[in-house]
Amino acid sequence: MAFGDRKPQKEESSSPKTIEINAEMNGSLTFKDPVDLKINGLFTGSLDVRGTLTVGTRAQVEANINGDNVIISGRVKGNVSVSKLLTLLPTAVLHGDIHAPKLNIVEGAVFQGVCHMSVQETGEWMDVPALSRYLEIDEKAIWDLVNSGKIPVVREGDALKFERVQIDNWAASGMVH
Structure with a gap:
């Protein structure tokens, strides 16, 4: 291949970065920029995520969670506050309070706590x-x-x-x- 035949490099997109955690972690994770974060392992601490946080089917999370969109299919013990949408999939188990303008609990999901629906959907x-x-x-x-x-x-x-x-x-x- 000659120098003139090189393909131009792709420009970095403004779409959120994807981060997947397949390990045991303790601590506090805070993301100011939008990310797609997926937790598949054990996590203890606190999570503050702009973008989408997904708690995988085999994940166990013991943390208070703040985020834009949160999708839970594993186990979470802690309060969850979202600015947009919280989704509990059929395998989800959530023990904690919810603050969300929009909530989707799919049949089979378990939720034990208090739910507070924001009056103003744009509230964060x-x-x-x-x-x-x-x-x-x-x-x-x-x-x-x-x-x-x-x-x-x-x-x-x-x-x-x-x-x-x-x-x-x-x-x-x-x-x-």
């Missing part, structure tokens, strides 16, 4: 670390705002959740100090 929920990154202020400042009652927050047991729309409105009102 954040925890303290995610809000800290979003507002670009440290977590201590977030806690100070929460403790002084100066920021809109939803308390669920020991967990704090912040809805992006409410935070945007709060920030636009000039209440950020």
Whole structure:
């Protein structure tokens, strides 16, 4: 093959990267950019995924999950918050609370917990670390705002959740100090 016969390299696409985990992992995974993440093994910790998270049939996850779209066909113990759609497939077992604007539970799936359906479908929920990154202020400042009652927050047991729309409105009102 001559130099002039080389095929042009494909441009990188803007589609989400695909990551598959087939091992045992402990820790916290956070993705700011969209990814397609599939967990097939054991995972313990926390997951914050932009894009789609799939929990495979043989997967066992013990974590609180935040994401855009989550598809579960394995076992999950922990709360699941999604900004778009949560799907529980026939082999899914979920022990934890759900926060989702859209929910699809297929016959055969097991769900034990409380389900909260968002009134506003565009709502996206954040925890303290995610809000800290979003507002670009440290977590201590977030806690100070929460403790002084100066920021809109939803308390669920020991967990704090912040809805992006409410935070945007709060920030636009000039209440950020």
